[in-house]
Amino acid sequence: MEYLAIVLFVIIFILILRGYPVAFTLGGISVAFAFGVSIFAPEAFQMSTFYLLPARIMGVVNNYVLMAVPLFIFMGIMLEKSGLAESLLETMAMMFGRVRGGLAISVVIVGALLAASTGIVGATVVTMGLISLPTMLKRGYKTELATGVIASSGTLGQIIPPSIVLVLLADTINSSSRGSASVDVGALFSAALLPGLILVGLYILYILIKSFIHKEDAPSIPAEEIAAFRGADFTSKILKVLFLPILLIVLVLGSIFTGIASPTEASAIGAIGATLLTVIQKKFSFKILKEVAQETTKLTSMVFFILLGATTFTLVFRTLGGDAYLQELIMSSNLTPLMFLLLVMVVIFIAGFFIDFIEIVFIIVPVVTPIFNAFGMDMLWVGILLALNLQTSFLTPPFGFALFYLKGVAPDHVKTSQIYRGIIPFIIIQLIIVGVVVFFPEIIFISK
Template structure:
């Protein structure tokens, strides 16, 4: 087998995803259809599928992936307990009187929500409902207001605890083990979700800083687009009531991981429990709200795990058709070696972000290219953070950036869609600048994990 059938299968999956078919069933269905035709035509060995039951059982029983429903539950609870509303009110009271202060408040609150929930859609919708009307009434330009909200919402992709980092950590851990087997070496140290969480802290904070610098630059160059607002005086007691509880929860969840006192899965359990207690103390927990929380958590978890199962089927059939060997040989012959191979992967991921969701790219592309790049000596933590920031742009790039859709759904009709698209362009450039900085200085992602 020359592997060309595997490439046709990959192209078919991408085409069907662009047409809007469900990710999980597209991955598994297309792969099984190609496997059936290949078996009949004699180009596919069905014994490859004998490993499927073990793969599926390993996915469902993976302790690392238990963090997904727990972090989702933590985010849903905080979304429904009005934490964001109180946070934004507190930060606006502190910074709103400054030019661009309201936009910086949105960025900081979005960062705290990202560190509390890790869910992009929830952050964009919540900030859109709470802050967009206030920003427009204050005289903010529609483009910078919507761009700030969309970009801030995507921080949930890179700032831990991020569900994207949990999924990437699991995939890269498997890829790292595959690379070790092919090199016939054994190293008990492997890349973990905790490593990616730690590695994402400095790039995530730098990204927040770059967002704030852009807003400050707009305040200097075009002060009329980000004017100060009049805010009522707020007591320190109310300010602390809005800021301290979520900060304590974030500190407990991330601090326990950084200190080595808990795994990400254990910290996720602490976070979900802490979020429920926080909501209970605020009087925001009742039977109907708990039912909403459980159903929302179940729907998101079921979606993620169905995609994981579909991805397991796809990767097995792709390997059975010789696709992995074909791509490995292509990368080996590529001029420039590791540099060219990594650059090509980043360009492909960025281009796919215009038409595909981050989950689709994560489960279709990363399992294919991850083992090959790691075999070539790429640092797994650096690669994971680079991919995470690259995938973050997929939420902002038109025409199918999901953050754009989320905000369009809650934005008033007076805000044109073109303004939303224009508003995210500077933030896409900022994210690409962050990618370039990580490329030049890999220590931004690898230094902290090496110390901890």
């Protein structure tokens, strides 16, 4: 009767593709399906199994690691309200203004800094889209290059720690491992740092090559404009704009990497630091605090409702023997561990065209994690590969959320087709990084 678990998985996947709410589809369909099976095939599922569900739900609610999620979200939204992105973009643009493509390079660097201090993709893409896209277009940048740079830079928060997706991945892998080797969030953060920085470097390299070959696509800023902006106090401007955000990044990531604080404790430091930074920037008010708290509550509620629905789905799927069935099927198919890894990566990449990374984390990852463990694969390495792959889900048409965010704030003359074309080179770069980490896994252990 194990095939019933696969039927459940397919039904849920199809309903999510049709746009039904993820959290209630995961939980509601799982309960309804289990109820039907308990009536027509009671030997496959007993409704008394749901007595285990409250304990599992409380395990999620009481999970100390997951407390980092609302705190990192709060940190990101508060920094968005501080005006940090606008100041960074303006200053960086003038620092790299003499370089052809310098404005695009500044967007990538600011995206990396925001990723290391916020990790909120939607906020980063919208903010940079509002601030930098009109400027880039006004200065003669090709639309495809400008939109591609902004969308891809905005998703760096998916892989550069502190990343919410890494927190959720670590928790999902650990809860699906059934006593096998666990993955520490701090170790996942450390392992993700170097691949994330290499990705930033490749983005910049692509921009330099693109602007060298097609000079008209990325013109430099006029020298007189740069001189007017810099003035006598340019050094103090740089220190003021860069010092505090970098200090916050060092405090948050440094405390995790050195073992002084856990990721959850570091997220609390980040939330307080972001609030203080907003105060220093003279942008803080109780109205802003209320808005940040409301947005944090909405995003956190969405994540946890999906997580509770996924917990219900996992209980039913495993009780029906779905994980054991898949493990037996894969093992008997004579797939090597690398072949299975590549198969999973292809499936996740294709799924990213249609569904969000959260759905992939909570639906697909729990199903494949026991098989990875059965193959004896290093789950830290697998986790980084999954995170890099999931980053593409924000960029791949037709449902890449970063593309929707950018289209929503782009000028009317910017076409969706231009945004889609502009993102293709950056998706290729991300896939190259995935390939590098697959065949050179020592990269993550160097950064660890």
